[in-house]
Amino acid sequence: MTRGAFERDLRQLNEGVVRMGERAGEAIHGAVEALRARDVAAAERIIAEDDAIDALHMDLEQRCMRLLATQQPMAGDLRTIASVFAITIDLERMADHAEGISRAVKRLAAEPLVKPLVDIPQMDEILQGMIRDALMAFQMENADLARQTAAQDDAIDRLRNRVLHDMLEIMIHDPQTVPRALELLIVARHLERAADHVTNICERIVYIVTGELRELNV
Amino acid sequence: MDTRYRWRRSMDQGMTLVCLLCTVLVLTPLALVLAFLAQTGLSALNWDFFTKLPGAAGEPGGGMANAITGTLTLIGLAGCLGIPIGVLGGTFLSEYPQTQVSRISRFAADVMNGIPSIVMGLFAYVLIVLPLRHFSALAGGVALGVMLIPTVMRTTEEVVRLVPQSVREAALALGIPQWKTTLRVVLPTATAGIVTGIMVALARIAGETAPLLFTAFGNRFWNRSILQPIAALPLQIFAYAISPFDDWHRQAWAGALVLVAIVLVVNTLARYATSRQVRLR
């Protein structure tokens, strides 16, 4: 049978997902760094790279289609390929959030921050850890690690609430700061949404391994 | 490359020629016999030959009408005995090939095929002629019929065995009992082949002379009852051939020609039946 070629295709598919995940993570991290360093040029670069990540998404989708058509996969293989479809969509959205953060950086331009960045970089750090762990869980087909990773979404939600709280205080105190404070809120929201996408990915990983599809961490 | 090809081609042509020659060689005796028969016999074939009884010894004229009908009658009688037994026996052999009865029957049939035909005549003599105290068409029919049995049985067995197992399975799966399957599905499928086998066997016994010598015995007049002696072409040919009369010699040739014609016609019919045989893929 052509199982050998199929195995190779599956491996390459998985590698493609990991690569795309790493790039999405890098894009988010780069965007947060650009915010910290107030580097508009870096933000521009990240916006431009979004196209490349979209291209990766298309490529992975097409590979999935081809495998579905030619191999008629069943059972575990079927779950994997169907899940890769969904995972690449989540990764693409995460890259869009990186782009969103970069646009906020551009809009803030050289204006002073309303407060020193503490929570946002922390959110990014946790998020990067989640992405690394999720990709590892995907490669290792480790459902437990996926569940644990999804659980970290709570920490990110808490941090986002803190940012909201802080920004509200600042905005009430001084209405002039509203546009700038809003931008930071937007950034925090992008990070929180990105973490939700990682949670989705973890659900998919659990499905690949166990065949159970359920909401993690609602 | 070219020389090897040419050598191969000439070798091919050479061998084809050899095969052709061998075929011609095989057909030659048949052709010669037919030609000789036609040449010597055709002149005596006339309307009288087919309608008149044999004339008195020495007198020209007369015919072999009774011998022709006699041969046909004997074939009919032999068929009545040999065909049912042969077909049913052959069917049994193919449906239950491994039983003790089958193995014994098959062996017996093969032995019977090898028994000299005159011995078959003896058998009928003892069985029918002696108790009845005279020769009869019945005895001749029995002798020929018994010779039919092994041949028909074996060919029937072969043909029925050729019916694909899938046909039987289809019938059985419908809830048709085994015996009905054999009778109403398998046998009809094999009919053309069975008929061919029968015809070939009949053609063979049409020309048998030895078994008729002391069973049918021959008759110069029309046969009125199967318990009476009956004329037959082979017997008549024999009687005329050893006679001193030229006219009878010519009639003997004509008789031989008619006999061969009967055999040819039956074989042709058998071929026709085969060509209409259902294609059993």
Added chain:
Amino acid sequence: MPKQLEVRNVETHAPTLVERNTAVQTDDLHAWFDRLHALRGITLSVPERQVTAIIGPSGCGKSTFLRCLNRMHELVPSARVSGVVRVHERDIYAPGVDPVLVRRRVGMVFQKPNPFPTMNIYDNVAAGVRLAGERDRRRLDEVVERSLRAAALWEEVKDRLHKPGTSLSGGQQQRLCIARALAVSPEVLLMDEPASALDPAATLRIEELARELAKEITIVIVTHNMQQAARVSDVTGFFLAGQLVEFGSTTGMFTRPIDKRTEDYITGRFG
């Protein structure tokens, strides 16, 4: 009495119990060809009016299993069967049971279409009924038309019922065989790789037909084609080396098989 058939909901994996009567129940069914132990203790329930697929690699015993259900296995000399097989609660191997009558209740269609060569289309379909004793011409006409309609063949052959059965195409011949089997009104129809000798279009028609027929009678289909089993059946059984490895809802088995051997087989790692 209705058996609880567990059907897994693939998304939530909550088992939903579907009430289904059992059409065929086997209990510790063993079968031998002389010394060869072809079936080892098969216990399963074929649900009524559904399509049950039997899959497995060559030589795993799937055809043997099928033939035990209509007592065709015993036609092979030196074949033996032990265990219980119940068709609608009646043990078909009980002493005194006539195998001929069993075969009228449990019909079979074979891999290679096998219409009776000497009969025309009408006679082929009517054969089972006629040879069981039916003589009334009107009744026979009725049965022939009903069966040909059920086999989705009526429209194509209604004007040439007197033509030989072998004059049809492969796919049509197979549908003719199905019509012939249906004519005796079986409760269960066994199909032994019915489409493997046919082209893809004819194959799909047979599959559609199987699903359609399952509305009225129980269908058990043996196939070596995984995708066919997935398309056609509600319930699937996986056989390996004479044993039943897994038996359950088709969707469940093909998205999330329980046994590793099943997973390996359906993903093509062997067989």
